[in-house]
Amino acid sequence: xxxxxxxxxxxxxxxxxxxxxxxxxxxxxxxxxxxxxxxxxxxxxxxxxxxxxxxxxxxxxxxxxxxxxxxxxxxxxxxxxxxxxxxx
Amino acid sequence: xxxxxxxxxxxxxxxxxxxxxxxxxxxxxxxxxxxxxxxxxxxxxxxxxxxxxxxxxxxxxxxxxxxxxxxxxxxxxxxxxxxxxxxxxxxxxxxxxxxxxxxxxxxxxxxxxxxxxxxxxxxxxxxxxxxxxxxxxxxxxxxxxxxxxxx
Numbered sequence: 001x002x003x004x005x006x007x008x009x010x011x012x013x014x015x016x017x018x019x020x021x022x023x024x025x026x027x028x029x030x031x032x033x034x035x036x037x038x039x040x041x042x043x044x045x046x047x048x049x050x051x052x053x054x055x056x057x058x059x060x061x062x063x064x065x066x067x068x069x070x071x072x073x074x075x076x077x078x079x080x081x082x083x084x085x086x087x088x
Numbered sequence: 089x090x091x092x093x094x095x096x097x098x099x100x101x102x103x104x105x106x107x108x109x110x111x112x113x114x115x116x117x118x119x120x121x122x123x124x125x126x127x128x129x130x131x132x133x134x135x136x137x138x139x140x141x142x143x144x145x146x147x148x149x150x151x152x153x154x155x156x157x158x159x160x161x162x163x164x165x166x167x168x169x170x171x172x173x174x175x176x177x178x179x180x181x182x183x184x185x186x187x188x189x190x191x192x193x194x195x196x197x198x199x200x201x202x203x204x205x206x207x208x209x210x211x212x213x214x215x216x217x218x219x220x221x222x223x224x225x226x227x228x229x230x231x232x233x234x235x236x237x238x239x
Contacts, residue, residue, distance in 0.1 A: 016138055017207035018219040061205070064141040080138055080205070086220040087135070087142075087165055087206030088119050088177050088197060 009036040009073050013045070014080040019058070022050040032073070038062065039069040041079050058082065091146035091204075092139055094168045099178040106160040111182035115189040117197045119177040121170045125220070129213035135167045135176065138205040149199045153181075157188040161196055165206060 010031045020026040023045065032040050038060045045051045059082040062071055066082075073079065099118045107114055123130055142165070150161045162180045170176060179196050183189040201222075208220040 014138065016205070017136060017209070061138070061141055064144045066203070080141065082138065082205050083207055083219065084221045084223045085202065085205055086208040086222055087137070087204045088201035 006034055006075065008032060008075075009034050009077075010075045011036070011041065011073050011077045011079050013041055014078065015045075016080070017083045019054065019081055019083050022053040023048060024050060036073045037069065038067060038071045038073065038079060041073070042069060042081070045081065054081070059085070090143060091150075091163045091165055092137060092142055093164055093166055095166070097164050097166050097175040097178045099175060099180070102162045102164055102178050102180040103182075106162050106180045106182040108160070108182065110184060111160065112184055113186040113189040114180065114182045115186070115193040116181075117177075117179040117193050118175055119197070121172050121174045121176055123172045125210055128210075130172070130210050131213050132169060132171050132211045134169050134209045134211070135165070136207050136209070137165075137167055139167075142204050142206055145204045146200065149196055149203065152199075153192045153196050156195075157183065157192045159183040159188055159192045161192060163196060163200060165200065165204070167206070 008031050010029065013028050013030055015023055015026050030041060030044055046054055060067055060069060061080040061082060062077050099116055103114050103116050121133060146163050150163060153159060153161050160182045165177045166175065177200065179193055181189045181193040209217060210220055211217050
């Protein structure tokens with residue numbers, strides 16, 4: 001038996017600090033066409049008001065671990081877009 | 089142990105927590121809020137974090153250091169509003185001898201700064217506010233919207 005792959009991937013996207021300011025939200029839920037990657041999330045954010053201010057390659061994390069934009073996403077993943085880190 | 093706190097950091101307490109009779113060297117790093125940045129007078133600042141990831145990343149940094157050197161490490165980073173002179177971050181490293189303690193302490197503070205998702209908003213004497221971007225040329229700051237009324 002062959003199971004059909006889900007047609008969409010739904011992820012929670014967290015925004016912080018300056019990125020939350022420019023996009024006007026600290027969290028959004030996105031439904032993406034499968035297969036989806038972090039780059040698809042960034043494309044959707046860039047299309048939103050204020051999204052043009054995101055840099056070409058922002059730091060990103062999936063489920064609390066830093067990843068590359070090519071990282072594949074599954075439904076339920078928590079994606080975070082991180083402004084330049086400034087702790088310490 | 090939790091690495092993030094909203095309360096004042098006690099660096100001496102952190103050093104005592106990593107100490108033990110077999111550890112002859114304890115090295116501490118204490119990062120303190122400075123009154124200037126990129127030529128501008130800073131009056132106070134505010135740290136925020138992606139708290140779940142910051143805790144996870146601090147835990148990974150401590151585990152990596154304790155695997156690489158024979159050391160015990162503690163890290164604490166403060167969040168929220170801080171005044172000039174407040175301790176923003178403290179690292180304590182205990183080892184049998186000083187070499188490993190110094191090496192591990194330096195490694196841990198650099199890793200905290202480069203890997204832990206924490207952000208800093210600086211408030212300046214002229215009333216302006218900015219997010220600090222250490223990747224910008226010469227530590228330049230990014231313009232920010234005016235501060236929202238805080239609770």
